[in-house]
Each structure stands twice: as structure tokens, then as C-alpha cells.
Amino acid sequence: MDLTTRLHLLDLIRLSASAESTCRAAERAARRASIRRKEAAGARRNLRLALRSAPSADAENALADAEREYEACEARAEAAGAHWRRAFSASERADARLGGALARTRYLTGSAEPRRKGARRTAEAALLSELAAMPKTLIRAAHALLVQSSAGKDSVVALDRVVRWAKAAGCLDKIVVVHADIGQDAEWPGVRDLAQQQAERYGLRFVVVKASVEFLGMVEKRGLWPDAQTRLCTSSLKRDEAAKFFTEIVNELGLDEQALIVNCLGIRAAESSSRRRKQELAIDHRASNGRRLVLTWHPVFHLTETEIWQEIVDQALDYHPVYDTLIPRLSCIFCILASFDVLVRAVRLCWVLGLPTPKTYVDLEQRIGHRFKDKFSLADVVAEAARQEAAEGPITWRRGDAIRHHLGDDAATAYLRRLALAA
Ligand code: SF4
Structure with a gap:
């Protein structure tokens, strides 16, 4: 067919x-x-x-x-x-x-x-699993390929894969990298710039979408932190803003026929049970209409965390230094989905970097009277971080530690050499 x-x-x-x-x-x-x-x-x-x-x-x-x-x-x-x-x-x-x-x-x-x-x-x-198995055909059929990039490790590998397939299909010009900015106070420094550099490495168009209210403003206004069940941060600060860009891109295309938009996300099945229930390729029913058929594509859906790091090494992809502190995800500095231990480490990293974020969040938590998570408050997290800091001193790391941790010393050495050669 x-x-x-x-x-x-x-x-x-x-x-x-x-x-x-x-x-x-x-x-x-x-x-x-x-x-x-x-x-x-x-x-x-x-x-x-x-x-x-x-x-x-x-x-x-x-x-x-x-x-x-x-x-x-x-x-x-x-x-x-x-x-x-x-x-x-x-x-x-x-x-x-x-x-x-x-x-x-x-x-x-x-x-x-x-x-x-x-x-x-x-x-x-x-139909969708057949299409997912022929990425170059899918790319040739698409009128536009959007790669939603958080600048994180999964995003950068997803982008690199889509770029390699698009190059092979002669369709590199269809790719637009979209970064959702959720507020400088909430994100690690350098995230937006890194997303831009990752796009520019391939000469791709880079677009930043941003809601009128940032993450902390949204929490202050609602008087509540989002949680895993009500992830308003993802829906209103990322998904809804990306959807507005679908309209923009369809207007730019100016087609007489329905546009096929392939929207790529660096989501992996192994990350959580809810992600495991997703499909590698799916119709985005909410974003599709008579003017556009939007397919959501997860090009790294079946990869493990180790395989992601291996592709970063093999393709000499640049990643954010936060990973070298063994914080596993480049999410918000304090993500509502992160574990207690990861949040504690994030507080300690903020102290090394001289960021005011722990105090900003704890003040907000007290002002709205709602705990960051059901099981613990951010004040608890900061208290534990202070205890660990007193016992161990500030955290330290070296470039390449994330790769050393996942793949060993030799891989880290090879990666750093490749990165230096590419610079
Ligand atoms: S990283 Fe976490 S806190 Fe930030 S927008 Fe995503 S789910 Fe929400």
C-alpha cells in the first residue's frame, strides 16, 4: 500500500x-x-x-x-x-x-x-507501527518536522537521529527545532543556549516558544504546585505553546492540501510506566484538524539510558554539564517528578553555582502554604542538603563524569577526545 x-x-x-x-x-x-x-x-x-x-x-x-x-x-x-x-x-x-x-x-x-x-x-x-518502521519514508512525506528540544540527553539524541534520517532522505530543510522556555528562574543556566547550539550544529532553524506566565508565576497564581496527575507545567507551558506553533508553521507552508506535521519528542518507554504505555508513533488527535495531520514521533522510544549515552559518545553530541553531577535529567532545577535524593543534589549544585533558586522556591512554598510534594516539602529537601553539605563539603565533578558513570573511563576519554577534535 x-x-x-x-x-x-x-x-x-x-x-x-x-x-x-x-x-x-x-x-x-x-x-x-x-x-x-x-x-x-x-x-x-x-x-x-x-x-x-x-x-x-x-x-x-x-x-x-x-x-x-x-x-x-x-x-x-x-x-x-x-x-x-x-x-x-x-x-x-x-x-x-x-x-x-x-x-x-x-x-x-x-x-x-x-x-x-x-x-x-x-x-x-x-498503520502507525508500519510507518514508524520506515523513518525516511515518513520524513519524505512530512511537510514539516518539528523536534521539541529540552536540550536534554534524550532530546539531543532524538534530534541527531532525525537529522541523520532527514539528510539521507534529502529533507534537512524541513526540520525546525522548538524549545519551550519555562522561565530562567526554573531552569538550569545555559539550557536555552545549549538547545540553540545543538540546532545550529546542523544549521537548523531554532524557535523558542514561551507562555505569557512562567513556571513560578503559574504556581504563585494557582497557589499550588503541579503534580504527576496534574502536570499543568507540561501542558500549559510546553504542549499548548508548541500547539500554537503548529498553526504558525501551517500558515507559513501555505498549502492547498492538509499539511502533515511530524512532531518529534525525545521520550523513552523505559523512563516510566506512563511513558511505556505511549506508542512510538501516534496521531495527535488534539492538535490535528482539517488543515493539519499531526503525528507525534518518539525516535528514541526503545532506547535504554545506556544506549542514549552510547549514542552521545558515538556521535560526539554535546550535553549539559548538569549530567556530570549525576543529576539524571535536565529538567527544571526542581522538577515535581524528581526523587528526594535528586532534589537534594540539585540544591547542593545550586549552592556551588551560586544560584538563588532553593531560597526562591522555599519562600514561594511558604507563601502559598502548599508543599512541593505530598511526601515532603522543599524546606525538608534544603535541610537534608545542608546536613550533607556539612558532612561532605560541596559536590564536585569533572567533565565526562556522566559518561564515566554509564559507560566507563575509556568511553569518557574517547568522548572528550572526539569533542575536542570537533571543536
Ligand atoms: S521538568 Fe518537571 S517541573 Fe519542569 S515542566 Fe517538566 S514536569 Fe514540570
Whole structure:
């Protein structure tokens, strides 16, 4: 099957899923409107009885209000019901269209009802895993390749892989490196510059997206730290800002047809159980629409941490010195997902670098009265860091320690030599 047909099927899958979710939302709205109509009818009935048993001007006025409220509720319920019926028909049509298209392929056997039979999901998974296995074909088909870069180790390897495949496909000019700036107070120094250098190494366009409110401003405004369940920091400071850039890039492309945007992220399955549940290639249903089909691609999805470091050595990729202090992720200085020990190390590194971040965060924690994490506060973290500092003195590190730690001395020596030669 050719690529155009595969992409057409993926868009039909997207339309079917989107129509189904619109239909579900319309159904919920119609049920709510129906409940409100019943409540309004009950209130009107009670007021009619009250007026009959004790007539008064007040009771008449209250009944007139209840009649108006009931009429408004009835109109809303009818409109919501009509909307639901239209959404249901649209969903049936989208399913039928998809079912018809899938029936002509090997992705659907014996049924033209993709939603009811779960066939849509099966076909989606099969199509996406086939596409993920042919990166150069995918890159050639894309109108734009965005690489979301935090400047971290996984991002830099993902970028390098996409660049090598794009070079081989003759499509290097399609790549744009996108960095989400979440605020200088929250990030390690040099992160933004490193992301830019990593893009410039290949001569790529580099774009910084930034929300109007930074990380600390967002926490102050909400009076709450984000947590693993409500990762507002990722959704509002990174994902939503990246989505705005999709619109910009589609406008720049100015195509008459639907644009295919491949959005690459350096996410690995081995990082967490929630990441393991993701797919190497997926339709971004939220960001896709009639003007763009957005596929999220994780080019390093199956790599282990050791393999990431090996690629950094093999390709002589530059990484942030924070890793040499054996802090495992180049996230915010204090990431809400980090363990107690990593946060303690981050505090001690801040002290070596003369950063005010621990005090800024502890002050904020006290001001909003909400602990950084359920199990401990940042004040606890700073107290433990002070205890370790008194016992051991400031932390020290050498360039290459991250590689020494993961791959041994020889690998670190080879890496530093390659980096020096490339400079
Ligand atoms: S690094 Fe951690 S704290 Fe920072 S935005 Fe990501 S999840 Fe939130």
C-alpha cells in the first residue's frame, strides 16, 4: 500500500475518532440539559401547588419566573438534543466512510463498523507501527518536522537521529527545532543556549516558544504546585505553546492540501510506566484538524539510558554539564517528578553555582502554604542538603563524569577526545 493511502486512512481514523468524541460530548450535554429541564418542571409544579393552596402576589411572581425558567430549559434541552442527533449522524457517517476505506485494505476483515468492533484502534496501531518502521519514508512525506528540544540527553539524541534520517532522505530543510522556555528562574543556566547550539550544529532553524506566565508565576497564581496527575507545567507551558506553533508553521507552508506535521519528542518507554504505555508513533488527535495531520514521533522510544549515552559518545553530541553531577535529567532545577535524593543534589549544585533558586522556591512554598510534594516539602529537601553539605563539603565533578558513570573511563576519554577534535 502506498504512503498516500496510509496517510488518507490515518486522517479518516482521526475524523472518526473526533466525530465520536464530539458525539459523546453532545450526548453528555443533552443529558445535562434534560436533567435541568426536569428540575425546572419540578420547581414549576411545586410553585403551582403553592399558589393554589395560598394565593399571593409573591407566589404569582415566583410561578411566572419558574414558567420562564422552564421554557428556557426546554429550549436548551431541545437544542442540545438536536445537536446530539446531528453529532450522532456525523459520527455514523465518519465511521461508515472509514469502514468502507478500511474494507478495501488488509486492516479490516469482515466488518465495516470500525468503532463497534474496535477495528479502528487495531487499524490505527497497525498503520502507525508500519510507518514508524520506515523513518525516511515518513520524513519524505512530512511537510514539516518539528523536534521539541529540552536540550536534554534524550532530546539531543532524538534530534541527531532525525537529522541523520532527514539528510539521507534529502529533507534537512524541513526540520525546525522548538524549545519551550519555562522561565530562567526554573531552569538550569545555559539550557536555552545549549538547545540553540545543538540546532545550529546542523544549521537548523531554532524557535523558542514561551507562555505569557512562567513556571513560578503559574504556581504563585494557582497557589499550588503541579503534580504527576496534574502536570499543568507540561501542558500549559510546553504542549499548548508548541500547539500554537503548529498553526504558525501551517500558515507559513501555505498549502492547498492538509499539511502533515511530524512532531518529534525525545521520550523513552523505559523512563516510566506512563511513558511505556505511549506508542512510538501516534496521531495527535488534539492538535490535528482539517488543515493539519499531526503525528507525534518518539525516535528514541526503545532506547535504554545506556544506549542514549552510547549514542552521545558515538556521535560526539554535546550535553549539559548538569549530567556530570549525576543529576539524571535536565529538567527544571526542581522538577515535581524528581526523587528526594535528586532534589537534594540539585540544591547542593545550586549552592556551588551560586544560584538563588532553593531560597526562591522555599519562600514561594511558604507563601502559598502548599508543599512541593505530598511526601515532603522543599524546606525538608534544603535541610537534608545542608546536613550533607556539612558532612561532605560541596559536590564536585569533572567533565565526562556522566559518561564515566554509564559507560566507563575509556568511553569518557574517547568522548572528550572526539569533542575536542570537533571543536
Ligand atoms: S521538568 Fe518537571 S517541573 Fe519542569 S515542566 Fe517538566 S514536569 Fe514540570
